[in-house]
Amino acid sequence: MDNLIQSLEASLHKGFIDKQFNKSGGYKPKLLVNNFKKNENVLSTLLEELDQSKSFIFSVAFITESGLATLKSHFLDLHRKGVKGRILTSTFLQFNQPKVFRELMKIKNVEVRLTDLKGFHSKGYIFNHDTHYSLIVGSSNLTAHALKINYEWNVKLTSLENGEIVHHFKSQFEEVWEQSKILTEEWIEEYEKTFSQTVENRELEKVIEMPTPYQTNAIEESLNIAPNKMQQAALQQIESVRAAGNDKGLIISATGTGKTYLSAFDVRRFAPKRLLFIVHREQILNKAKSDFKKILGGIDEDFGILSGSNKQINAKYLFATIQTISKQDTLNEFDPQEFDYILIDEVHKAGAQSYRKVIDYFQPKFFMGMTATPERSDDFNIYELFDYNIAYEIRLQEALEEDMLCPFHYFGVTDLDINGENVDDATILTKLVNEERVKHIIEKIEYYGFSGEEVKGLIFCSRKKEAEELSAALNDRGLRTVALTGDDSQEERSLQVNRLENGQLDYILTVDIFNEGIDIPCINQVVMLRQTQSSIIFIQQLGRGLRKHKTKDFVTIIDFIGNYKNNYIIPIALSGDKSQNKDNIRRHTKDTSYIKGVSTINFEEVAKKRIFSAINNSNLTTLKILKDAFTELKNRLGRTPSLYDFIEHHSIDPVVIVDKYSNYYQFLLKMKEEVPAITNYEDKVLTMLSIELLNGKRKHEIVLLDLLMQHGKGEQEELINRLTKEGCKIDEDTIASVKSIFDLSFFTQVFKKKYGDKPIVTLKDNCFLFNEEIRESLVGNPYFKTMVMDLLLCAKEKSEKYDCVHSLTLYEKYSRKDVCKLLNWHNDESGTIFGYKTKHRTCPIFITYHKKDEIESSVNYGDELLSQDVLKWYTRSNRTVNSEEVKTIINAEENNIDLHIFVKKDDDEGTDFYYLGKAKPVKNTVQQDVMKDGKPVVHMNMVMEDTIDQNLYSYIVEGNEI
Known part of the structure; x- marks a missing residue:
């Protein structure tokens, strides 16, 4: 407690008296803002405090479903630990919709009350920790925009229990709490009767905006439909490709970013005498034709379909399936120079013979290909086909930054343990659809919910039989679902998609047939029940819900993480990091702040540990993995x-x-x-x-x-x-x-x-x-x-990421050999450092935080981070307080010796350690103890010069047990 008080005093001195004050303190007051450029947001700090709390209270006027979704998996993890909280909110201005109250009712470890206090407009979050309280107070309500996007000011303060400020906040809360109503189903039903969402309410916080003018019905004149900012930039890039004398171009654009509209704008600019648009599935044709007509204008007869059932081959703008256009008889009906402009959708399929046949036959003035996934595993080089001319490229991360996609809340949830065994590749079908797992699936999809009035969901299964039997099981429990597989006809698929869109179905269950080439903008929940095969497939399936639609503010992605060997693909796919660097992947699992906009990535604790386990146990540098990446890059560059x-x-x-x-x-x-x-x-x-x-x-x-x-x-x-x-x-x-x-x-x-x-x-x-x-x-x-x-x-x-002024950079990883070099030791003595070594007025200390169970008792030290500021450290065994090496470390400050702390989570992380900074021993904590084998050992507390980063601290301290 003395250390805590000293740290708090130092923090307050720096925060309120002198910013130049140089004593360390991990509790200084902090302004919390949403800063896109620095990748900072209020949510990350709120979650740090929530995850470490022993109890919590929120007092917030406004709550949205999207805001609540950012906390749901964290509430569930706290529930497992027995941590409870209270939320006080209101019906002020009727901003809070009835559905959000129903969502609050799902959270079992949070008690909710409603105040009718006139003008209730508070925004405060209080977290009770073992030794202190943290308060976040300011302008942010519990909405996704307020926590991640809007210009907000919030202050984070730290107080001991007897501090006056926390006492005032708590007493204010309790006073209103005692006079408030308990949230019940009956109260929600009454509220629904009186609820009316006025235009003024909606203007309070715009949860979503339709991104482009062409999505409004008010614009009838096609020439008045203008490309948005991103499309304007893309059109300029495409034009520059043509200006350079190229007759081919490739558009790489994430699912849902409007490739079709972009291409239509380019066609409008190019003004071809005839256009050929080729797709691989018939159900896409009418939608593509409709979109082009909006942009190009003209009479109905100008737009025609060429498919198995339509042969409108004389149309100025012809929309054809590859299956029909590639038939020799069909090709013979056209002159090779018939079309000035040819577009191929989903052009990554162009390695197939049917596509090559069409491409080789026609000689357009300009040939455009469009795809979200140019990377292929079939040795076909899509880039070569387009002479390496990438006319425009935007991937998932960039599209989210530009608000081109519907925001999403991704939840990596724990799949069921069946008879003590995790779901994996070998799990038999009967276990996948048994009553216990079906109940588990329903619990998760209900808890994490969806945006909008009714669920419109896609469930991706691992096998056809699983999709069919799970659909039947869900129907038995009152849901309206249907299974669609490759065995079903295009007509059947279209029929069931229409039923989903019209509210006659809740879910379509499928295997892979909806990975691409299907456009259902109203999808508000995507459920993944299958092994993550590849980043490409993962992003394709995620993308099914990313199109914006007036009926939803966000899409919920629920990914059931079983005991699969390649779970590590999930953070790779979400972050877009292809480095195959295990440390990067671990960081992207723990710290998901890289995702932009109001979207969030959340892993339940057990699911997160399964991913860490998959990272540790996987060889990410197999010859195949490296060769595939090399080939992909070689193909791209030519x-x-x-x-x-x-x-x-x-x-x-x-x-x-x-x-x-x-x-x-x-x-x-x-x-x-x-x-x-x-x-x-x-x-x-x-x-x-x-x-x-x-x-x-x-x-x-x-x-x-x-x-x-x-x-x-x-x-x-x-x-x-x-x-x-x-x-x-x-x-x-x-x-x-x-x-x-x-x-x-x-x-x-x-x-x-x-x-x-x-x-x-x-x-x-x-x-x-x-x-x-x-x-x-x-x-x-x-x-x-x-x-x-x-x-x-x-x-x-x-x-560029390393500190050139100091020898070592905080939170970067170093091997023992690196440390010998960077501390200017004359020789590489990494082979004899073991846990620590004093030399040249420096003493690096290396700690493996979680030891293997089978480790010998003589070296199984109890090193422990007591907080983000204090490390409890053990010397080597068979040392006493009178050992020279121990006295040297105890008196390091007097001897002008720098103690440098390096920690790795466990041996699965390899030979490198995170650098946590310098530390100083606290002399009155030095104690001599005895190891399990009877040998003496000395331990002491060390105060860190720099408060350890919260994300890294949590990552190191958390155990790996699932």
């Missing part, structure tokens, strides 16, 4: 990618490639690329530069390499000048450390041999020089020089 291309196109992290293959040249050989030869020594030099510089963890070596590559030599004075310009730390020890890296004296014998066994760079007369062999290689082998320059470019890019 050439062998450079290493920097992987960064530029957001593909695999180059460090991942180097960790597996030592250098990029070796990787290219593995990919069976025809590349110029390099010598054995050149290969070893590339390996050294790749392993030691590519990760960018210290900029100094990169600056020196850049200097050498530019001028062939580097004066020490020039190096210091450049480092100064970069804002880097400069001292004798650091420069000496850089020298020891390049002359290899820092490394162990094993690494010296791996790196060529002789200095790569020498320092003579204050001038750095490559050794003679490298100088000759750079002149005599242009390919070797190209490889070094490529590597240097990547290293510069990677170095």
